[in-house]
Amino acid sequence: MSTFPEAVYQIVRQIPKGKVATYGQIAMLAGRPRASRIVGAAMFRAPAGLPCHRVLYRDGTLCCDQA
DSSP states (O other), X not given: OOOHHHHHHHHHHTSOXXXXXXXXXXXXXXXXXXXXXXXXXXXXXXXXXXXXXGEEOTTSXXXXXXX
């Protein structure tokens, strides 16, 4: 049995190039539709090489956009 963060990472790995998903969509796919903040926490601690740039807020902005 995998932990919730591991399930999140597996889902994020499956996002194709050129496509994006929201924290809420990932939470729903992981079986916990109200856990978008937990998805955000998992993404903050994501392993190197995970395509985190494909995960956006529901308004389409990046979480790490520090311009």
